[in-house]
Amino acid sequence: MAEPDEKDPVTRTVNRLVTERPWTVVAVFLLLTAGFAVGIGTDAEQQAGADQFTEDIEEFEAFEEMEEAFATRGREGGGAGATVFVRDDRNVLSEQSLLRMLEAQQRLEDRDRLRITGTSSPASTIARELDPGATTVEAQQRAIERASPRQLREAIQQAEEQGALGGVSTDLNPSAGSASTAQLQVSYDLPAGAGQSDRAALQYRTIDVLETVDGYTVNDNVVVFADALLEDEILQLLNDTAIVVFPAAILLIVFFLVLAYRDPVDLGVGVAALVMTLVWTFGFMGYAGIPFGDTMVTIFPLLLAVGIDFGIHIINRYREERQDGAGIDAAMTLTTRQLTAAFLIVTITTVFSFAANLTSPLGSLQDFGLVAAAGITFTFLIFGVFLPAAKVGFDRLREGRGFPQFGTKPLGREGSLLGVILPAGVSLARVGAAGVLIVALVGGGAAGAYGTGVDTEFSQEVFFPNEERIEQYERLPEPFKPGTYSFLEVISTLENDFDQGFIGSVTLYIEGPEVRSDATFREIDRATRDPPPAFAGDRREADASSVLSVTHQHAAENPEFGALVRQTDTTGNGVPDRDADRVFESLLDSPRGDQARSYLTDDRSATRIQFQLTADADATDATRDARLVADRFQTLEATPTGQIVVNQAVIDRITESAIVSLFVAFGLTAVFLAISYRLLEGRAIYGIINLVPVVVTVALLAGSMRLFDISLTPINAPILAVSIGLGVDYTVHFMHRFVDEFDGDPTVDVYEALLVTVRGTGGALTGSMLTTVTGIGVLYVALIPLIAEFGILIALGVLYAYLAAILLLPATIVVWVRAEAKLRGVETAAV
Structure with missing residues (x-):
């Protein structure tokens, strides 16, 4: 059992606060939590869908200017519109259906509160073909009513030949004058400075008016498509996903935390720390005015993953010392002395992996990097200071009042099932360390090369679930049952009836x-x-x-x-x-x-x-x-x-962002690890050894993306850079514990030091991995496909990082110890 290192001022300060004034520390953190809770939702908004990733892109700015210019045609203020899909399987171009379309146009134009500047439809086009002077809806109705069936068919045919009959489905038969679906276009004139809520209000009022037209049933034979309605439905997707996924994730996380902690007090403190981390991060977003969008959903699983890891390590290491006979203060002092430095290294390297996204040209990914970096810093403070203080405080209460003790034995201890399984990596290193390292590097290189062929995808459609997933959600009881979505009908109509997708020309x-x-x-x-x-x-x-x-x-x-x-x-x-x-x-x-x-x-x-x-x-x-x-x-x-060009511009930036952030994160992490271990242990090589499993983890994750047909998207673009932070999280804990046990003494057997490390720290890593993989992996059932894919990638990234630390890092260490001994030309008992 190593003695506390009083030379480290950070550790010394933390130890003093945790052991001497634990309840003061707890009170301060609770007050800070209350302060951050006030900031939740302050001056922040929700963002969803593709538009959040197109800000500040020249092609999109041109697209918006073009849409506004051709919607308002030179008027002051802003423009907005809506498309109404009208379906009539008998014939949407029949006299009755055309008159109904014109009636809808007239009712819309007569509503002053709708600020409608004009409507158009195949009905108005056909009416003007019958009577070029029919410029008003009333005149167009008269032209349709007076036309004979033959004149109506001839007008439809002439309009089609002249290329003027737009907004009619591809099953149009001009000679018969028939089709199944038509588009009614509505244009609004918004006042200068009008925002999304104003546009949405007009579009929802449009739906109310259409409901009054005899024969029209919205979301049945009439579907309204507008940007504000679409954004609302995407936000609804986020909410419907959260209602199902978050409770499931919480249940799984709590279940595995119960197995890891096996003590209600420790469980309560650990869960409280996780909740505090989320509250602090949400509050920071509110105070900073950062909107909550799709990318932000992915931050919280990452913070939970790191928080779970920190919490289990603290409790597990503390229990090791207590089992060896140390008192409460001495056990926690040794625990924080050993783990504070590791936590700090993990925190800073993870901040690098998150903050590397600040180099992205996409504003949403820059926000992701900033919030994630702040969140991981909060995680370090809460789990590095609050949780140890709370643990000390409650254990003193229990010791003084005779509260019953529950699970107090560390995970992975010798003689346990984990204690038998975890040394597998040490056994492999003993049999053939160089072979294990070569196989891992070659396999990782092949996976990385394979992963370079991963696709990149961006469009509005990637944010939408398929009908099968929605049907699965619809089988759920209230309140988990999702709302009604019209976008699937819109997509189907555009693709099947108008031979076009969401992308424009x-x-x-x-x-x-x-x-x-x-x-x-x-x-x-x-x-x-x-x-x-x-x-x-x-x-x-x-x-x-x-x-x-x-x-x-x-x-x-x-x-x-x-x-x-x-x-x-x-x-x-x-x-x-x-x-x-x-x-x-x-x-x-x-x-x-x-x-x-x-x-x-x-x-x-x-x-x-x-x-x-x-x-x-x-x-x-x-x-x-x-x-x-x-x-x-x-x-x-x-x-x-146009949508194709805008989407491709985002794809180019996604690819650029993923590559640049990966290299920035790796470079900063490598330099920091080398410097940190040089200052802490006198050996920069320890930092380089840490990176070997991390490189393999990143390569395997890239290869898995292509293998499982997961495209690079704005949601998962940070995953490669983030996987560096996840990998370092596991390797630093292992390496830091090994250095404490081995301490560079050539008389110490390296395999014995590795066995102590893998049974102690390896047990905590296992509990952290199982909790994170299952709790975060539940994102796979998310309604939004991009979030489901992100859940898969995080679960795989954590699993690969764990396996690399347990199986590959021992072999890497043994190869290094042997090489160092050979270079120094000394006999050693270490290997």
């Missing part, structure tokens, strides 16, 4: 006063010529929609406008290159005006080009070629955007 967005210049048509024409491989079209021209394509369509239909185009075309290629603003004005005032406004704002301050992609083009190809085309512009400045 590849778009080039152009804004600024130069749009009114004579160069605009010429620049658009240049952009669509000689398309790159990902863009559909023939060899000479891309399949693209723009104000130029609408100009050509209208010129072919209207001789007067065609003459204007020829007058302004000095090269004879059909592209106006002078008096462009005059052509714009005439086009916007024509029957093709509404179609032109899809590509040119009323004030001619912005325009856009939408490119169709080839069937085999992926997001990477599409984004690369969009940027190539944008570079063709000379006078105008074009920005590639």
Whole structure:
């Protein structure tokens, strides 16, 4: 039994506070907990879905500006919209269904509180085809009512031939005038400064109005899709997941803590420390104004994993000393002396692994790094100071009052089942340490190389569960049963009925006063010529929609406008290159005006080009070629955007973030460990030895991601860097205990020191691993797939870190001891 090291001021201070004034320490921590509890929810908000990862990305900022410009068409304030999917299996384009659509539009437009600037639908398009002068909903209703069935079919067919009949499902039969699904578009005009809650209020009121239309049943034959509603449903997913997962995780964690502690007082103190850690971290988020999003859900399992580990180590080491006959104060002094330094090393290296995410270009991952780093610091303070003080205080009460003692024996003690199993790594090291090390390094290298092929994924859809998982949740009793979700119906409708997913088209967005210049048509024409491989079209021209394509369509239909185009075309290629603003004005005032406004704002301050992609083009190809085309512009400045481009930009940043944070975390950890062990033990090599199992752990985790088809996403992007902290957590405890037992004495048998270490610290590591893997692994049942995958990765990371510490670290130590003895040319009894 080693003597306390009074040279360490941190340990000396902790020992004095814990043993001399335990209840004062407990009171201070409880007061701090109350203070942090007040901060929970203060000035913070919830974030969910894909939008939280797209902030400050140029492509997304351009996308938002484009959406606002074409939604508001030059008006002050902000724009917002909603899409209403109307289904009629008999025929959504029948006279009755078209009139019902127009009735819905009229009721929406008549509600002043909805701030609706306009509605559109196939019904209004068909009515204008019947009567070009039908500009109001009432006039369009009259046009539909007066039309014969034959006239109605002809109007549908003509609108389809002209490309004006948008928002109709792919099962459209123009000659029969039939389809099953249509889209009704609603546009709002929000006041300047309006936020998400204002937008959501309008969209929910829209649902209320639609419910009043005879024959419409929302979430049955009518489904409303809007950004605010979608975000609310994603937040609901978070809540529904929490209601099921958190109780299950708590039950499993408490169950294994009962097995690890086997004492109600120790269990109560350990659980209280875990709760305090979460309260402090939530409170910090509130005071710092950091929103609670999907990435934040993953922080708390990580903190629980480290907290469980710290708690079991404290109690287990204390029990070892008590079993050897030490008193309460002496046992805790020795425990904190030995573990405080280890805890501090683990804390700082884990902070490095979390804080490495501050290098990420994604704001949400920067928030993750900051909150996680703060949380692990709180974990160190609570488990390194509060828990020992509370343990001392309660044990003194029990000793003085004769309270019954429960489980007091340490885990992994000699003669126990764990005591028989845990020395397996020492036995392997005795038989062939070099072989174990070589096999581990080769296997880890192969796993790491395999893991470099892991996919990266980002889209709104990755946040949604599949129908099978929702059906499983729906079988649960109240209050665990989930709410109603419409997004699955929206996804199915978009993919099956409109041949599109959540991703939009590849778009080039152009804004600024130069749009009114004579160069605009010429620049658009240049952009669509000689398309790159990902863009559909023939060899000479891309399949693209723009104000130029609408100009050509209208010129072919209207001789007067065609003459204007020829007058302004000095090269004879059909592209106006002078008096462009005059052509714009005439086009916007024509029957093709509404179609032109899809590509040119009323004030001619912005325009856009939408490119169709080839069937085999992926997001990477599409984004690369969009940027190539944008570079063709000379006078105008074009920005590639659209959901495909935005998602790919996030994917690029996710990959960059994962790689950079991994190397930053590894570099900082390596330097810190080397310096720490140099200062504490006089040997930097101990820090390097610590990293061998950690490298293997990270490599195995990367390989497992690819093996289990888990893509790199914004939620799990930090996992590789975080796995360094998890690995160090296990190896530092093992190494620190081994150094205390071995102490570099060549007369001490290394295998005996390893056996003492693996039975003492190994028992605590086993209890920590089982509790963490089962408690955190329960995230696998989460409703949100990304959180379920994160639970799998954390459980695997902890399991790999444990196995590497127990099986690989002894062999690494033996190889080092042998090599050192050989280099020094000394005979040793150590091996």
